[in-house]
Amino acid sequence: MKKMTFRKRILYRSFLVILFFVSLTIYTGCKSESAEEEQQEEQVVDNTPKGGQASVQDESSEQDVVKVAVASPDHTILVTALKAAGLVDVMASSGPYTVFAPVNAAFDALPTGTVDNLLKPENKDALSNVLQYHVAVAVYKDVYFKDGQKLGMANGENVVLTKNGDKWKINDANIVGSVMASNGIIYVIDKVLLPPDKK
Numbered sequence: 001m002k003k004m005t006f007r008k009r010i011l012y013r014s015f016l017v018i019l020f021f022v023s024l025t026i027y028t029g030c031k032s033e034s035a036e037e038e039q040q041e042e043q044v045v046d047n048t049p050k051g052g053q054a055s056v057q058d059e060s061s062e063q064d065v066v067k068v069a070v071a072s073p074d075h076t077i078l079v080t081a082l083k084a085a086g087l088v089d090v091m092a093s094s095g096p097y098t099v100f101a102p103v104n105a106a107f108d109a110l111p112t113g114t115v116d117n118l119l120k121p122e123n124k125d126a127l128s129n130v131l132q133y134h135v136a137v138a139v140y141k142d143v144y145f146k147d148g149q150k151l152g153m154a155n156g157e158n159v160v161l162t163k164n165g166d167k168w169k170i171n172d173a174n175i176v177g178s179v180m181a182s183n184g185i186i187y188v189i190d191k192v193l194l195p196p197d198k199k
Contacts, residue, residue: 062182065099066092069186077107077115084119085128091135095183098136098151100159100170102192110192129155133195139184142168142175157195 066088069075078101082088091097107115118127132155140151147163151170159170168175173191180186 062180064092064183065095065097065181065186068179068181069099069101074103074105074188075101077104078102081107081115081119081127081131084121085124085131087128087131093183095137096139097181097184098138098140099184099186100134100173100175100189100193101186102134102173102189103176106173106190106192129195130192133157133159133193141185142178142187155195159193 063071066079066082069079069082082091091099117123118130133153135154136151137154145161145163145168147161149161150158151161152158162169164174170187170189171191171193173189173193175187176190177188178185179188
């Protein structure tokens with residue numbers, strides 16, 4: 001076998017050095033990509049809601065009736081009652097709903113002990129009946145209200161709309177405001193509506 005000339009030896013060694021560095025670069029690149037993929041996998045967060053519909057976090061879309069109520073400082077008792085009756089996820093669903101939402105002062109105006117009694121676990125059905133008497137499974141906009149109109153509520157009972165000047169009443173409660181929600185409409189009222197068997 002012929003001996004390599006000096007120049008060929010230099011070229012051969014240079015080739016081996018270049019080959020070494022190319023291999024090292026490819027290996028390092030692959031390792032880096034693998035580490036990056038592992039890091040990305042570790043950073044994946046499980047955003048699956050752990051509760052019902054009401055637990056879904058969405059700050060950009062229009063809020064459902066539950067989130068509107070939760071955001072109102074005048075409806076904390078109503079929200080507490082919805083939770084106690086187990087109706088939060090139902091009211092956060094697609095609906096559509098018309099909700100007549102009594103303010104805190106309306107609950108406070110009830111006979112002493114009424115709210116505390118309704119919030120007891122053993123009275124869940126009675127509380128649910130009262131709350132469902134404030135909800136119609138449809139959207140009723142006030143521009144279409146008619147004096148003397150009856151609305152069927154979720155508990156199977158009816159309420160009556162009456163016009164008082166340029167204002168509206170539902171049974172004996174005044175409608176003092178309204179808020180559109182993603183799954184219906186909320187009317188703020190100044191009295192708690194009591195089903196016929198609860199009066």
